[in-house]
Amino acid sequence: MAEAHQAVAFQFTVSPDGIDLHLCHEALRQVYLSGLHSWKKRFVRFKNGVMTGVYPGSPAGFMVVVVSYMSYNKYKQLDPSLGLFAKLGQHIPISPICICYMTLIVQGFFCGLPVLLVGTSLWITIIMIMRNVLKSLLSWHGWMQERHGTVSWSSRLWLLLVRLFSGRKPMLYSFQNSLPRLPVPSVKDTCKRYLESVRPLMDDEQYDRMKGLAKDFEKNLGPRVQWYLKLKSWWASNYVSDWWEEYIYLRGRAPIMVNSNYYAMDFLYVFPTSIQAARAGNTIHAIMLYRRKLDRAQIKPVTHSVTHSHSVPLCSAQWERMFNTTRIPGVETDTLQHMNESKHIAVYHKGRFFKVWMFYDGRLLLPREIEQQMERILADQSEPLPGEERLAALTAGDRTPWAKARETFFSRGKNKQSLDAIEKAAFFVTLDDSEQLYDKDNPVQSLDSFAKSLLHGKCYDRWFDKSFNMILFKNGTMGLNAEHSWADAPIVGHLWEHVLSMDPKLGYTEDGHCCGKPHPNLPGPMRLQWDIPEVIQSSLTVARALADDVDCHSFPFTQFGKGLIKKCRTSPDAFIQIALQLAHYRDKGKFCLTYEASMTRLFREGRTETVRSCTTESCDFVRSMIRDETREERLRLLKVAAEKHQNMYRLAMTGGGIDRHLFCMYVVSKYLGEDSPFLKEVLSEPWRLSTSQTPMQQLELFDLVRHPEYASSGGGFGPVADDGYGVSYIIVGENLINFHISSKFSSPETDSHRFGANIRQAMLDILGLFQLDNKAK
Known part of the structure; x- marks a missing residue:
């Protein structure tokens, strides 16, 4: 076969007459081309590093600053020697002609290197100002509180400033130095939101016990571990990502x-x-x-x-x-x-x-x-x-x-x-x-x-x-x-x-x-x-x-998509997450701790945060669908649950989530050699429903209106808990949602196909509350 072929660069034989050397020109040519390719790649990498390092500045901006400074220097007729040669002429017998020549020489020097140095310093100063202003602008997330489809004047002004300070023609890594750092939430806020998230999953006795553990942690160990996290957040690019990669993935x-x-x-x-x-x-x-x-x-x-x-x-x-x-x-x-x-x-x-x-x-x-x-x-x-x-x-x-x-x-x-x-x-x-x-x-x-x-x-x-x-x-x-x-x-x-x-x-x-x-x-x-x-x-x-042991079930949900969901004036993601809660309750007859992945890439080196989708509000809605409630009451509870979900998603995206903070506090407590019953119990709770949306990010690549056949199926993952479900979904165009469900055959509580049927029915039941057909008539 072809892999047995060996390209020999040279051969040689030794004889009494000396060494007879035979070169293979084709092999040498390939060596030359390979080296040329490597050097080109190094140059491109170096150039990109420079361009990214000075962004939002540019070589054109550098020339503008230097030439402008040089023109200003010439217009003002500034003496580059600061009167040095005039003073020398008073004490040293130098002819005016010599002084003139020396002045011209020094002017050439002073109008070259100093102007270049001062112009470069000025250019770098402008870059640093723009970069820090942009970082401050990107730290503001008030735009996320806007109602969908409306933009306030404050957000419009903010968008204008972001565009002004963002530079032109950015490359992939251009904004890295301008992104803000992930903030560390307060211990009090994290404990409060945690207790709020587990309230619908615990009876009064369990909840009171967990409330006591949280209060003890907030008073004693919490401030100590928080101090270390604050220190890390000032020193490192991101206080979560390296520990998340090491302890969640690499140490497994x-x-x-x-x-x-x-x-x-x-x-x-x-x-x-x-x-x-x-x-x-x-x-x-x-x-x-x-x-x-x-x-x-x-x-x-x-x-x-x-x-x-x-x-x-x-x-x-x-x-x-x-x-x-x-x-x-x-x-x-x-x-x-x-x-x-x-x-x-x-x-x-x-x-x-x-x-x-x-x-x-x-x-x-x-x-x-x-x-x-x-x-x-x-x-x-x-x-x-x-x-x-x-x-x-x-x-x-x-x-x-x-x-x-x-x-x-x-x-x-x-x-x-x-x-x-x-x-x-x-x-x-x-x-x-x-x-x-x-x-x-x-x-x-x-x-x-x-x-x-x-x-x-x-x-x-x-x-x-x-x-x-x-x-x-x-x-x-x-x-x-x-x-x-x-x-x-x-x-x-x-x-x-x-x-x-x-x-x-x-x-x-x-x-x-x-x-x-x-x-x-x-x-x-x-x-x-x-x-x-x-x-x-x-x-x-x-x-x-x-x-x-893996029970996989994938299916395209073709009855409707985000087009109809938007007509309900509801977030498509919130709609699907609440449908998953309804489907899970019908499937198992109980609620469970639910994980929805949210990104934190609005911050430098951000990865993910958890949205705890099982809330008191979503549980109230699910119970209304099980009980004999009126359509109006169910709709009211649905809107409350959807708004709650959206608020939690915004918090997670803007650094206000709780799970990465709890995780990092647990890591610090282990480094300190302190045992926290609160953190230990929080981190040991299983995610029996783990969900994730796969976003379509490059919509310009696909014309799904003209070519709906080019719809992607998305992807999926395995179950996180032995007795739980993993659910991935992708919203494709206006009329299709693809679901991927996984569970384990060994669990008597789960069945991926049964859960898939419950998801279909839950989606249809929730849409039916809006009676869109009646409104259209």
Whole structure:
């Protein structure tokens, strides 16, 4: 096969006449092109670093400031020597001509370097003023209190100032230094909001007990741990994010498959090609184009919409580790390994691993050339080496056994070289030998199977430690599995939207292949070599038990979407969250602690915060739907619950959430060696309903009005609690909402399909309260 081909740069033979040296010009040419590519990338990275470092300033602004200062200096006819030479002439016998010449020389010097230095200082001062003014402006969140569709004069003035101080043509990381730091809420406010959130879940005796624990914490230990958090918030960019990454993700010893990793699904109704290698060609090329834009910081900063024409910047820090990143297992804690550059991808097919170079002749491979490489892998009939087929199961099982096996068996020789090829790859690709498809004739079973395959596959055919796995199925459909510690789902969603939108633009030929021609001299993929002992079976056993227990159910809710919900003058997210509360009560006959993920990227290095969706107000509404209440009363309670939910969401987004604060106080208490019964009990409460909305962020990429078939299915994740549900949903266009539900077969309390039916009915029942048909008549 082609991977056996070796390009030899030079050969030499030693004879009595000397050394006969034979150079391979093609190999040397490739070395030259590779070096040229690396230097270009370094220059671009340096240039982008400078541009980002001086933003909202610019080179054009620098020239304006320096030239203006020079013109002012000349207009005022200022003496650059400050009268020095006039005084020298009084005491030293120097002719006027000499003094004139010396003055001209000094003027040339003083009008060059000093003007440049003073002009640069003035320019930097202006930049710092603009940056700090912008940071102060972005710290104000009064605009979030505006009623939807209305903008007050204070918000209009604020938007005008934000635009004025935001500079022109920002790059991805331009606003990083202008974003405010995440504020630390007061202990009193956090305890108060916590008690308010658990009140509907506790009886009077339980609540009084928790109230006493909170009061004791607020009086004694709370102020001490708060002092340390305040100190950290002044010193660090974000007082939460590093501890959140370490203690919630990297220190976890349980499998990351199902428990942490999540998935994204292909188009629902569009099947561009049935040729697996062709779909891989366009998809991988689109991903590499996105990486090139990311390396050049050419991706527009992601913003949060304030009005239809105004938005504010969000933190872009999580994009930095999207590519060339792997989670490395450790005995006690994992680490994230990020490479500045990687020129290859790792590919898995039928138990074999391959290293595929993404560049040739100093350029990125074209889609048809990538398809050519995938065809070579698919045509390879070689058998897996002993232990190779199920090697990736190590990444699916418990973390400590994987860390020990990695240290013992993969730290030297060809095992280390092959493992490096995977861990240092740009990303991981699986050419799956199964077929997955949304089948209109069998929608439930087909989508459920699709979701399970993306979430865990066979437990040994995805490298779960990579930042993300690109999965191409035998019939041409695709999906993605992402590791969670390096970033949250919206960041991966941004990449996924780009890939889905690029696929039809790159196009296919009539027979389903990528456009273009194969390359006649392209070196083939390299087969990775292993010498693997029997260390995998225990990890595979753990992973299979976990995967077999996951009950996945995905379905498109097509009865209505956000278009009708908006006509109800209700937030679509609040509408769905309250529907989930009603569905859960009907499903289990009780309420539970509910987690809804909210972003905090209005702040520097922000990640997520929790919105506790189960509130006293939402419970009151649910009970009204169970009892025989009037429609008017149910509507009133619904509006109160929706307003409460919106207020909580705003608080979470603007740094007023409670769960990250409670988490950080718990970490500090452990560092202090203090045991807090209050914090211990708070952090041990299970989230039996964990929910998340997947936002569509690049609406300009999809025209869902003209082409509703290009709707994305969104993605999902595994259940957080053994007896709970995980629910992910994506609002697609005006008329579609896709739901992804997960639970565990082993729990007698849960059934994903039953819960899905309850969600459908709850959505319809709540919409029915508004009697939109009657209003239309």
